[in-house]
Amino acid sequence: MDRREAVKVENFDGSPTFCATNDHVQTSFPFMQGHGFDFVDGDKSALGFMELLGMQDFSPSLLDVIQVPVPPVQDPNVQVVMESPSELLNQPATPNSSSISSVSSEGLNDEPVNKSADDEVEEQEKNKKELKPKKTNQKRQREPRFAFMTKSEVDHLEDGYRWRKYGQKAVKNSPFPRSYYRCTTASCNVKKRVERSFGDPSVVVTTYEGQHSHPSPVMPRPNFTGPASDPGFSSTAAFVMPMQRRLSFYQQHQSQPPPPFVNSFSPLGFGCNESTANAAVNYLQFEKHFCSSSGSNLLKDHGLLQDLVPSHMLNEE
């Protein structure tokens, strides 16, 4: 099937969000709204956007697309920047690159360092006395995060990595719970949250936090023929495959070399569910673009979907 349509999905706060559909899986980027991407139903530019994301050799165009939406009162070099409330929202409305890159580095590169050996011992000693001795003199550090919405009947979309669920919480004002997953790879600190949109229960909102420091553990099956028998794997394949495209995108537009694991990917030429691949491409592209660059583009969310979109974006409508 090649049916595609553009629909509108409501965020938790009721604000509309563009969402393009390709068959039964669709993905949207709420943060685009209000920055030249106020798509409406049937908007052809919206369809083109999704094509850029998932279907064609889109890499340069994708970058352009992302760079176009410059929030008002912001430096043109800074695109859409989402930050944790305690870190950026208190800052003036003229963020500069340095603040962003510093956040990026602390979130992405210093992850294993923020706990010294002394802290480790101290923590263990405290452990005997208290149940959960969290550091009291240090704010909990947040990884860069971004969310995307995917129209799917499956809550937990496969993305090529292995996740272990470590929590589930009821979401305020929503009948659907939020699930918390952590990458099962030992050294990898990536987390993700999965929840269904209250406005449209068919939409799954996936929020990724951090960046994988390892290749996807999922390998293709030799005799894989199609998605019918194993939808989960079809999604997995779809999410792994775009790495090649992702690499070329990175090499063309990033000043620094891609992480080693990107190059370590072997070509995966097996078939996949195209619609799921769209979501996969979307995620991978945006993960790369917003989470791994050294500061030119960094996207963070504030936790929930409404947090993902800066208030000035939401209020622009």
Place this chain on the structure above:
DNA sequence: CGTTTTTGACCCGCGC
């Protein structure tokens, strides 16, 4: 039997 999920309790940040 190892791994993953479930789930209640707990921690933490924030607003009032």
Place this chain on the structure above:
DNA sequence: GCGCGGGTCAAAAACG
């Protein structure tokens, strides 16, 4: 200070 909500822990259960 207190309450609320988000996020995490960890023991027990479930699963393969």
